[in-house]
Amino acid sequence: MRHKYTPYILVAPLVLFLALTFVYALFYGVVQSLVSAQGAFLGRFTWQHYSVVLRDGDFWISLGATISVAVIATLISNVLGTLLAFAMLRAGAQGRSLQRALQLPVILPHLIVVIMVIHIFSQSGVLARLFWWGGLIDNPNQFPLLVYDRFAIGIMLVYLYKQVPFVAMLAYDTLRGISHKYADVAANLGASSWQTITQIYLPILRPTIIGTSLITFAYAFGAFEVPLLLGTPVWRTLPVKSYLLYTNIDPLARTQAMVINVLISAISLALAGLYFGVERFIKRFQQGGGL
Amino acid sequence: MPGGKLMRLVVQCALLVVAVPIVSLLMQAISLQWPFPSLLPPVVSIDHAVALLWNNPRLLGAVTASLAIALMTTAFTLLLAFPAAKALGVYKFPGSEAIKLFTLLPIMVPTATVTMGLHSAMIRTGLAGTFLGVAIVHTVFALPYALRILMHVFELVGERHEQQAAMLGAHGGRVFCTITLPLVMPGALSAATMSFIISFSQYITTFMIGGGRIITLPLYLVPHVQGGEWHVASVYSLVFVVTTLAALTLMQYLVRRYYRETYFLSP
Numbered sequence: 001m002r003h004k005y006t007p008y009i010l011v012a013p014l015v016l017f018l019a020l021t022f023v024y025a026l027f028y029g030v031v032q033s034l035v036s037a038q039g040a041f042l043g044r045f046t047w048q049h050y051s052v053v054l055r056d057g058d059f060w061i062s063l064g065a066t067i068s069v070a071v072i073a074t075l076i077s078n079v080l081g082t083l084l085a086f087a088m089l090r091a092g093a094q095g096r097s098l099q100r101a102l103q104l105p106v107i108l109p110h111l112i113v114v115i116m117v118i119h120i121f122s123q124s125g126v127l128a129r130l131f132w133w134g135g136l137i138d139n140p141n142q143f144p145l146l147v148y149d150r151f152a153i154g155i156m157l158v159y160l161y162k163q164v165p166f167v168a169m170l171a172y173d174t175l176r177g178i179s180h181k182y183a184d185v186a187a188n189l190g191a192s193s194w195q196t197i198t199q200i201y202l203p204i205l206r207p208t209i210i211g212t213s214l215i216t217f218a219y220a221f222g223a224f225e226v227p228l229l230l231g232t233p234v235w236r237t238l239p240v241k242s243y244l245l246y247t248n249i250d251p252l253a254r255t256q257a258m259v260i261n262v263l264i265s266a267i268s269l270a271l272a273g274l275y276f277g278v279e280r281f282i283k284r285f286q287q288g289g290g291l
Numbered sequence: 292m293p294g295g296k297l298m299r300l301v302v303q304c305a306l307l308v309v310a311v312p313i314v315s316l317l318m319q320a321i322s323l324q325w326p327f328p329s330l331l332p333p334v335v336s337i338d339h340a341v342a343l344l345w346n347n348p349r350l351l352g353a354v355t356a357s358l359a360i361a362l363m364t365t366a367f368t369l370l371l372a373f374p375a376a377k378a379l380g381v382y383k384f385p386g387s388e389a390i391k392l393f394t395l396l397p398i399m400v401p402t403a404t405v406t407m408g409l410h411s412a413m414i415r416t417g418l419a420g421t422f423l424g425v426a427i428v429h430t431v432f433a434l435p436y437a438l439r440i441l442m443h444v445f446e447l448v449g450e451r452h453e454q455q456a457a458m459l460g461a462h463g464g465r466v467f468c469t470i471t472l473p474l475v476m477p478g479a480l481s482a483a484t485m486s487f488i489i490s491f492s493q494y495i496t497t498f499m500i501g502g503g504r505i506i507t508l509p510l511y512l513v514p515h516v517q518g519g520e521w522h523v524a525s526v527y528s529l530v531f532v533v534t535t536l537a538a539l540t541l542m543q544y545l546v547r548r549y550y551r552e553t554y555f556l557s558p
Binding site: 006007008011013014015017018021022024025026027028029036084086087088090091092094095098099102104105107108109110111112113114115116117118120124126129130132135139141149165168171185188214215221222223224225229238239240242243246257258263264265268269271272276 | 292298299301302303305306308309310311312313315316317319322327328329330343370371372374375377378379382384386387390391393394395396398399400401402403404405406407409411412427428430434438462465487488491494496509512513516521524525528532535536
């Protein structure tokens, strides 16, 4: 009935499209980052732009900051999201209504969440006003700087407002999908609640959490408008830094932007590779009788 | 595990955390001034908000551009992802795992990075500064999500129903319209919703590929955020949210009607 090549014909348009856009974009960045300044493809091969970027202390600060922000946001949102999902499971009908409410933060664009975070956490925001009424501060300047700050707290608050609900929704779906029976059997056999969580629930949640961690990390690592609007000029995240170099009138700066882009892509792709490696390892482990 | 009472309290707190920023956004939109220590705006009026919305051709242009680009992105994404999802979800063939991995990659690489790599090619092909060009770039970032959603649905649905229909003599087009499409429609709706939202919230991709000629809602909004005009920014944010919800509700309604009229049942 089905021809041998049918699946290949069905995936061909998608693969071709991504080759012409996504793969081309990465390839173009690599080529541009490796030619000397005599212009586009006519230039000669050189590593000099890489050595310029890698010797710049600013680049390493940006890299460290970008990765730290992404790792911290990913850890907090996945832990809080999973805990919230457990609470929702135990809260019955209220948990189900919260799941509907959580759709809103997931749909809201980051840009609007940026405005909300400024409303609430800036030095004249809602929280600062509550502090004033509570007699904790006398004027706005005494409120700690939580947006545009050096520690990227404002940036992380935006990620958390969107990502905790995202993780909670998916984890809650997974938890509701499994039968109570497993937990009941475990309890019958004398398992403590801690054992039930670590031996029953967490293994079932693992694929979901690995997936959400990947997505939350990738977003926090590559976000643009959030660090642009809420960041400090003291340091820039890598995507913002590379964009500012790209729009610089100096053509050498543009080449350096391409170098940073290649390094960003390499880190992202390595992470995707790691994800698939881990996923495959877990699958093999489970099939091998581990679970 | 701790009792249900504590858990309900946690859930209620979470609801509060979700709601407070939204309420504060609404209050900013209707307050003319809201000086420091007051917890509620002293002067409340919707007149200014209405004046911002009424007779504002630039805002109308931004809404139209956003909608047009998001609809184009949704159409491109579904056209490309639908057949691929069928192949990857139903058939197992040499290379399918590699293709699944490859199609996930655009999620991982930052949008700004990919857009910079495409920028000069878009200028050379004349696609920069056009709706089509912007929608093509948005499609790159919507595809991985839409493909995953559709693939999952095809995995669940399988091919048995289609084979049965074909066995009974239905030809390809008829099988697609009466069997495949109704079965995967809920998944297609989720994929369309996702693509629409991703396109609607794009900032840097539209900014670079649009080249200043295409102003969507996020581009219209950002200068007001940078300028600290919170009242104006809040009003435009609400326009953003209302437009998104209206478009998504309309999509949902159309799918429901399709089911009702064609099959006399609701999904």
